[in-house]
Amino acid sequence: MGMETLLSEGIKATPPSFVRSILKAASEPGVISFAGGLPNPVSFPQEELLASMERIVKTYGSTVFQYSITAGLPELRQYIADRYHRIFGLNLSIDNIIITTGSQQALDLIGKVLLDRGDGVIVEKPTYLAAIQAFSMQQPTFYLITLTEEGMNPEELENALKNPVKFIYAIPNFQNPTGLTYSAGNRERIYEILKKHEVFLIEDDPYGELRFEGERLPYIGAGKLPNSILLGTFSKTVTPGMRIGFLISENKELLKHIFVAKEASDLHTNIFAQYLIWDYLKNNDLDIHIAKITELYRKQAHAMMEAIDRYFPPTVKYTRPHGGMFLWVTLPEGVSTMSLFPKALEKGVAFVPGDPFYTGIRNTNTMRLNYTNADSETITEGIRRLGDLLKEL
């Protein structure tokens, strides 16, 4: 007898986050880190947020410090409804929107509401590692669908849907970890496939606003499929530290259950933070602020791609993102990026090996590089160090 017998099967099935476990090593002095997924702190509107804090305390007094309702601040939900109407033509009321404690909580709530042990979940191959974590708690069966420059492979998707699947989890814009974006044609094909099936489609879109090249594309299911769930966040556009995300759906029955799961999980999201973000959005132009961020990230992404062209051996392939925070590097077959990781640290550079972005696949030859949290000179130097290591292989 011991701890093992007291632990749940769910937690035993849940991997710790590799990214968060290496953050300490990656933040040692002298190490240039492409491992995190941090927005550039110069993009946080600190002065404006401080002004909003003073304003909301003075205007709303104790209300911003008291317990609040589970679904989230109605004014903030109305802002989200209006914005998604203006940009995407979605017809939403505040009843279609629940504020979550970051997008991560939305993944947790979806797992709780939809998954029993063994239920099928379709994800991209590779996919966001913290989504694997959140869903693993419910011990589902994962079906991995190849992700290409076009998007999700439609044939593999149709095949996977022959299994008892509860939902498809997709990141169609500037995907984490690959930086890839689904094409308009691919979105259309996936929509045509899904409309014949009774499954949920989760479109997780934390990076969609961070487009620095090309035209915005329509969602796959949002506003069209009855079982569509759209996830958004202010983490990448305003501040991640406040943990304000949101879940949008037109399926009221689903939302009723998400609401109960949210109640049971943390009663409600920090109400001060909700007032703060809402007041900031009301008194500042988010689009102008986002334009500044994307201009910054465009430069940093280009610095990284130019450095890769210059310092990496020509056998190395990489994706060229049109937005977001990451690009994805594929080394020659047989090279394990996990084995490479400690050697890279010795050279003073950190990345995330591909392994944690897959379920059941190990010793991959892929890695994720983040370009948002360092200036162009630092990025160039970090890629040079990594290139030195790759040339030694």
Next chain:
Amino acid sequence: MGMETLLSEGIKATPPSFVRSILKAASEPGVISFAGGLPNPVSFPQEELLASMERIVKTYGSTVFQYSITAGLPELRQYIADRYHRIFGLNLSIDNIIITTGSQQALDLIGKVLLDRGDGVIVEKPTYLAAIQAFSMQQPTFYLITLTEEGMNPEELENALKNPVKFIYAIPNFQNPTGLTYSAGNRERIYEILKKHEVFLIEDDPYGELRFEGERLPYIGAGKLPNSILLGTFSKTVTPGMRIGFLISENKELLKHIFVAKEASDLHTNIFAQYLIWDYLKNNDLDIHIAKITELYRKQAHAMMEAIDRYFPPTVKYTRPHGGMFLWVTLPEGVSTMSLFPKALEKGVAFVPGDPFYTGIRNTNTMRLNYTNADSETITEGIRRLGDLLKEL
């Protein structure tokens, strides 16, 4: 086919919160509500918190807006370790403490880490309804132990422990919903029973600081039982809106898994709010602040008890709390407080019927009354209205 087939068994087993569902009716103009569990907003240190906001933005800059570590702000965890050492003699390091998004999240994490379907959970009869919610997600078997003026019935506890039980959930100080406090002798007996069993003891203590009568009592298991979990929060002493709670344990193996569950649930708790609470605590004397709150609540509790003595029929029994936020009323047998609820609303007064504080028991003759969120005159008037209704029975 339909939504029903897509929903998890866990969410189907989870009741919505009755308290939160009646908050709207209870907050109609003209209704005096004893239904909520809200701290009195006059107790929020608004000016001091605003000063702390300005200070932390100026001192720590972008750090208070960026992503942060999962376990929580080290400085805040150190403050908690020091406070529990000073008051209770617990020997804690920051590694024994994880910051949670309110105490509610701690309940969710414990359920995730310890419970599989059918596992035994021992709770007080009655117990905190949102704990029932959080644990229900994992579909455990609940064992209900009678709660008396002394505490948990030891014989019933020993008997329930013959089943495969993962943990005991107890609120030893000014319990929600009853306002009862375990006696020193009862704590000792429960400790003696539990030290022979391999189970966790969760001591949920959101109200312990709010003592307005008598002497503070030692914990049952914290600092003594290896499988002890202690939960605390700043919701009742500083501000609930910021959602800052904490989980304390000396079991490092457990904490490792709580950490992974926390990562998967929301990455980390709002870091701005953690800096805010920490800065407030560093620059203000919490004990002096708490003394003001308890003085306020003592008056309000006494106003309620005096009004009950005056306006309720003598067949009605109630608990006399030494602290906390609630008292518990027992009506003559056969009276259903659930049927009484709409009639009370018509008379302009709201309470929480006893039913949601039990699992599997309905039409109880009990009700919870909150006395912290109204002044003495309002309390007296509300009790008078409720007394009128009770006399009609």
